[in-house]
Amino acid sequence: MAFEGLTDRLQKAMEKLRRKPKVTEADLRETMREIRLALLEADVNFKVVKDFVKTVREKAAGAEVLKGLNPAQQIVKIVNDELTKLMGEEAVPLNKAPHIPTVIMMVGLQGAGKTTTAGKLALRLKNENNARPMFIAADVYRPAAITQLQQVADQIDVPVFEKGIDVDPVEIVREGMEVAKQNHNDYVIIDTAGRLQIDEQLMDELANIKELVKPNEILLVIDSMTGQNAVNTAQGFDNKLDITGVVLTKLDGDTRGGAAMSIRAVTGKPIKFVGEGEKMEDLDVFHPDRMASRILGMGDMMTLIEKAQKNFDEEQAQETMDKMRENTFDYNDFLAQMDQVTKMGPLENIIKMMPGMANNPALKNLNLDPKQFAHIKAIVLSMTPEERENPDVMNPSRRRRLAAGSGRPIVEVNRMIKQFNQMRKMMKQVTNGNFNGMQNMFGGQMPGGKMGQMAMNRMARKMKKDKQKRIKQLRKLRKKK
Known part of the structure; x- marks a missing residue:
């Protein structure tokens, strides 16, 4: 489960604090040290950890906290509030076009789970909004990418527009958009190509697709298990494409969870969804307050x-x-x-x-x-x-x-x-x-x-x-x- 190691460390630090009849400045310093080590071990960005600990210490060091009733509980509340703020404060919904179709570009590196996430998102839109989404297969480089998208689409009964692997992706998207307008699809989800690492050719292609369709959403799909690399990837895509949001996959397999806590702080872009399972239904809206509560062991x-x-x-x-x-x-x-x-x-x-x-x-x-x-x-x-x-x-x-x-x-x-x-x-x-x-x-x-x-x-x-x-x-x- 995501954050398991972090939750364990933070709970132990808070429990030490709760057992103290009175919380002193020395106790607070020791707790802040534990929190800092816990966050760094969870692979949270170093600068993010430094700013977070500084903010919590400043708010918790006030006389009204340390000398008030239940100082330990007040410090737990401060940590909870700051964790929530760090991850974005509240859930951010998908952007929607004033007229159909709403266009969503799925971008990211190879292996992050773009195609599967595109399927999960389409199913969610079908179930919640009674929508009629359509996929455009714009990945012409990865072997069997179109076949994989077709298999995902068949599972959830969503049409796929594809032109094979010998056509320019920008042209495929142009023709696909025409078909979507003719068929009155509510949403168009573009499954773009990925690479093992960010390169100019990939970014130029994505920029050309963006220029053509003016998407309402550019969702960056990131494998949360890549830790600090996830933050670097987010920065790279954001600098080139100005992404609108992030989807974190494999969050159930990452016991550290540092990517979720760093991306919003570093890029300023919201995490909109998280994938915590292999089923098509396993895509959840990201609620920062609920995630903070889970990290501190207070449940969800x-x-x-x-x-x-x-x-x-x-x-x-x-x-x-x-x-x-x-x-x-x-x-x-x-x-x-x-x-x-x-x-x-x-x-x-x-x-x-x-x-x-x-x-x-x-x-x-x-x-x-x-x-x-x-x-x-x-x-x-x-x-x-x-x-x-x-x-x-x-x-x-x-x-x-x-x-x-x-x-x-x-x-x-x-x-x-x-x-x-x-x-x-x-x-x-x-x-x-x-x-x-x-x-x-x-x-x-x-x-x-x-x-x-x-x-x-x-x-x-x-x-x-x-x-x-x-x-x-x-x-x-x-x-x-």
């Missing part, structure tokens, strides 16, 4: 809620909550929930969006191999309808039959049933606003310390309000009848 509940809203059926979710509350949750419901959760992305990423869970010791050795889901599914699908609807009938002979039917060891079957029963019991407590079950899972302490406890308390209050609201609605319906 807003993104988690948005993912849940996108992937969960509301009526089914409410029905499941009611079943959990009444303790009638069965294996059929479990299968349905498992399918919906896996649509949200890797489970470890979802868990780490919860407050305090990013580097929780209880999750350090958690093995979330996707194959385990397939094994669990095989066990459940080997059950009879009666067994799925009534989990309490699972006696030893039935378990042995399940092991044989699913091809899994009896130990694994027993473990899955035990975990299911524990989960059912815990979820009954949680849906009734009682978090004791979850506290017991973590040795009597909520994950994330006080911040984790506060987040869970807020969730409990919300659940209680929702429950009261549903009771009132039911009473009104009964009166009407």
Whole structure:
């Protein structure tokens, strides 16, 4: 996960600070040193680190902070605010043309993921805006580039305009634009050529395409795992093309994440999207405030809620909550929930969006191999309808039959049933606003310390309000009848 190392270092520095009954100037200097080292290790640009630490120190050194109530919490807030400011403060939407089509140029070096990102962006536009995008294949140099774009386009049902590899890219774009206007496409996404490094020929070609189509967006696609080189690449493209935004790919594979924190500060251009997965749906709007919260281990509940809203059926979710509350949750419901959760992305990423869970010791050795889901599914699908609807009938002979039917060891079957029963019991407590079950899972302490406890308390209050609201609605319906 992105920022894992940085999150770990910053959390340890902040935890040291929180344990101090009183924060002195020496404590502040030590914390600033830890923050500086953490940022440098995360491959953040040296000048960016220097300016960031200086700003935080100046704001935190004020007498009203060190002598006030909860100085450690105030310093955490200052770091959070400055991280947010460093990465751009707020999400920046795509520029849109006053008339169709809106033209988006995808630029970047070879291997950064331009073509895949173009596909992810087109799918997002289709799903969110009900748009009719079209691709123009303008990469005539890389072997199989057009074939790759066609394969991506076929997955998401988007047309591709291409003229093969023997036509000048500028001419291909000119003809493609005419076709897009005739077909009334809302968006035109131009997949341009890349190089292993920036060169004059590449830049001249891109500049000519820019001059021809006057794009509304020039999105630079950058592999976040290239670290400091990502910043140099961004500067090079920006100097020549005046890019409008950045898309960071492979953010899920970069545990340092320094590129995300440096690019905005160095170029002044916003990060508009981030790719955190291989699926076509894995392209998210970049929210600096949410990313800052994740870096400091405070979770990202807003993104988690948005993912849940996108992937969960509301009526089914409410029905499941009611079943959990009444303790009638069965294996059929479990299968349905498992399918919906896996649509949200890797489970470890979802868990780490919860407050305090990013580097929780209880999750350090958690093995979330996707194959385990397939094994669990095989066990459940080997059950009879009666067994799925009534989990309490699972006696030893039935378990042995399940092991044989699913091809899994009896130990694994027993473990899955035990975990299911524990989960059912815990979820009954949680849906009734009682978090004791979850506290017991973590040795009597909520994950994330006080911040984790506060987040869970807020969730409990919300659940209680929702429950009261549903009771009132039911009473009104009964009166009407």
